[in-house]
Amino acid sequence: MDQQRWTLQGSFEEAGHYEPAYYYLTKLLEAFLPWNILVYLGLWHFRKRLMANRYLLFFALWLGAQFLLLSLASSKRMVYLMSLAPAAAVIAAEYAFVLGERLQARSGRSFFAASIVRNGKALMAAGVVLVVASYLSAALWLAPQADRQLSFLPLTDKVHTLQVQGRQVALFQPSERLAGASVFYSQSLLKTLNSNAELTGFLTSADGNVAVMESMQPPEPPLQIIDSVKVGDRVYYFVSQAPGAGAVSN
Secondary structure: OHHHHHHHHOOOHHHOOEOOOOHHHHHHHHOOOOOHHHHHHHHHHHOOOOOOOHHHHHHHHHHHHHHHHHHHOOEOOHHHHHHHHHHHHHHHHHHHHHHHHHHHHHOOOOHHHHHHHHOHHHHHHHHHHHHHHHHHHHHHHHHHHHHHHHOOHHHHHHHHHHHHOOOOEEEEOOOHHHHHHHHHHHOOOOEEEOOHHHHHHHHHHOOOOEEEEEOOOOOOOOEEEEEEEEEOOEEEEEEEEOOOOOOOOO
């Protein structure tokens, strides 16, 4: 319950999912799927009959109200849009039924419509095969490229390289996003440092120890930046203790 309140109030920024209000609009365009257009066209087609059809009104309000609340919330992730899927599926299915009735009505005077109606099952089967093939192609080719460019994979690759060199790596005050990604991509649990005292103790305990931190500004001495990785609009710094430096100040 507290997490939901923080999500709406804007107090959940440290979780790493803080995005502007238009975030979902841009993501809907980026993640466009062919059947999404049935939802948009269906909302436009049914707009004048919603008040007379409570069944459609319920799902339209579900879609619109929840999208508005998610857009106003400070913490945003694409997975949150899954709550819209049932309402979107109903609207898309209802509009697909309307299109089917139109084709059936025109099949008597249109050769094109008659061909679609006559070969409907074959076309549906071909559509399913095309969708599956597209998803497999995206999973095998596009997703790995996007993962390397947009995800935490470059960061965890650098962590792995440092570990292979025999250096210990820890996370300093990691956000929920960084902590989860480090476990997912590295398949290991990195040490977490929650205070400046712990950071100083870790970096000075052994030569070569490295901490990963997220910061809006480059860390200042006594920390020494040895590398950095940008993920989205956030920069993550790999830092060590500068030679002869004292403790990290607050």
